[in-house]
Amino acid sequence: MADNKDNNSGVIKGPGWILTKLEWLINWGRKRSPWPFPYGTACCGIEMMATLASGYDMARFGAERVSFSPRQADILLEAGTITKKMVPVLRRIYDQMAEPKWVIAMGACACSGGVFRSYSTLQGIDKVIPVDVYIPGCPPRPEGLLYGLLKIIERIEKDHPLYKEAMKFKESEGGRICNF
């Protein structure tokens, strides 16, 4: 990897020119194809389908193809109520997704449990998996979901995938052997 080589030579202390340009390129690619994994469990799922269909056409923002395999998805689009019995399934799907991954919690139930404040409903999916964007509403309008997707895209733009990797390497055993 380019960043590791740079770190070995000891020239670059921060994210240098090559690193930032490469990061820009990676982010440019990632933000234009955030494939969602549709996890519709309740009425929010219907609204999600409306967003994906031709009227609102989420494909305009790069979510071209909904990925029905978590291994090929970038965004876990969790739309609907999660019962406690379903928690292992949700965790498993999240764990199967390849890095980098983002999570959208769509609707009041996914954000906080919504009206179902009971023994059987998970009070927000952030109790079990990390969430990047919360979309309130019961259910949110398709515009809301598109806005949430744009927020994810903003987040991807500001990401530093290579610099993070370089820092991780620096703190690792191999990084400590090299003198900085």
Place this chain on the structure above:
Amino acid sequence: MQLLERIKGCLGGLIIDISEFHGDIAVEVDRFKIVEALTRLRDDESLSMNFLSDLFGLDNKAFYEKPKKKAKKGDAEGEEEEKPKELPPRFEVVYLLLSLKTNERMMVKIRVPEDDLEVSSVTSLYKAATWPEREAFDMFGIRFKGHPNLKRLLMWDDFPAYPLRKDYPLEGRGEERSLVYGD
């Protein structure tokens, strides 16, 4: 002949209590004779209650033990007399029956005490009772003797409590923390 009269004629001595409220007839029978009572209701020519539309459990704990309203002054003596009254059995199982022949509905009830939660299953009479009986087992812990597959219907198998009982907290006790996954 009215439905009430026909039910009385069909069940006879099995009836503990019978009442009608806004046209809904509720019959209470002994819990050890529920299979016999439902068999009679189903096979009777004039009734033919051949469709079990629902079966569910009930927990009357909060209903029976609700705090009494403050008595007016001077009624204190009367209140003291009421206190030693024995409470009726805590749980109920309710069977909702429909006759597809005459389009009439009725309700059959049994009362189940807390210390002996075993009831005969009616799956031999109505196949529709299998899932509702599993649900009643899941939610109240009422065991149905003779049920072919008495497992939890809604909660997961290792769930340690009966969530619709009135002494169970609404938001649960955090049982999901012990859930494991992966194999």
